[in-house]
Amino acid sequence: MCGWETGNETDLCDECAGKATHSNDLSRRRFLGWGAVAVGGLIGIGYLGSALRLLYPTSVGGPGKLQDIGPVDSFPVGQYILTSYTGDGYDDGVYVMRQTGSQFIALDFHCTHLQCPVQWFQNLERFLCPCHGSQYNKYGQHIAGPAPRGLFHHTIKVASGRVLLGGQIT
């Protein structure tokens, strides 16, 4: 009878009370008990930390970092120019077209089927995917092939005569 069984301190045997024969000794039972608590606590902290990181709000889907890709006048009206966006930490091909005066459209060059780079054909006014034949019109809308949706857009803005390209949006 010791420990929780009696609940009476005076009934605790030396081992349960964490007292070894010598006052400074750590009993084997106590050492293993705290060891188990420590290992369990570390695992728990790992899970809790991952969960908090997972649930922490992110800026994904927002405009992302804006990147200067040149003056407005360097973009001819009605023609797609392949440029790259590096704001996500890697090179990402983006087709940029000046529609009218300061109206721009920016399309991610990855086919939405299996991420192959699509090619712009000016004479057809279409984006064609070399891998499985998906086709998109000049606004990036899906018109043929296995792709499930149109091309992804990028944020694009004009500020004081400069074109600013941002991250991918839907």
Place this chain on the structure above:
Amino acid sequence: MSAKKRQRQSFIDWVDERVGIKPALNEMLYHRVPRSVSPLDFLGLASLFVFINQFVTGMLLAMFYQASSSTAYQSIQYIMTKVPLGWVIRDLHYWGANAMVVLVAMHMLRGFYVGAYKKPREITWITGVVLLFITILFAFTGYLLPWDQLAIWAVTVGTNMARATPLLGHQGPFGPQLGMTPRYDARAFLTAGTLVGAPTLLRFYVLHCIFIPIIASILMILHFWRIRKDGGISGPL
């Protein structure tokens, strides 16, 4: 006796006075085990640990996963590529699911070989066998949720077996005589139709996240209670 120790003791006393927690604590923390223990004695505990892992990571994944045929696959792509540590949580859930099937099967085999099903431990054994099937159901329903080709065809093949259920399947013994048709039989009940489609996805998701976990939890409580009462297989009767 330090002051901190005294305080902890009195807190436990406070709770014990109201809900009688001491016998349970005593049973859990000071349970006596034989001196000779084998790693095989801990297969059940390992299964419990993986179950808790599945519970925690599953709840986290449910915050990003969208169980509809048009968004399921994309939401998993989103978890794997865009959510911070999303790939860690999903891989933990994925490998945990695989590990759980293996661990639970080993746990059952071990119990079988040492004769743990014998009197007086029949309830532990019976709940354990049901829990084994529950684990497989968890794995089967979870398999559909990524909503890729593998998932759809694996579940098509799996549910096709239900066609041959005796009495309840339209291809099973005495099924047609009882009025089973492809549209109304055990398989149609599972897939919510004649094909694996959008209603199947939602049905499997709700089974995976609500029905099966509740049934599993109740059976696990029964299972653990009987293990403590009857003694683990490692101890003498």
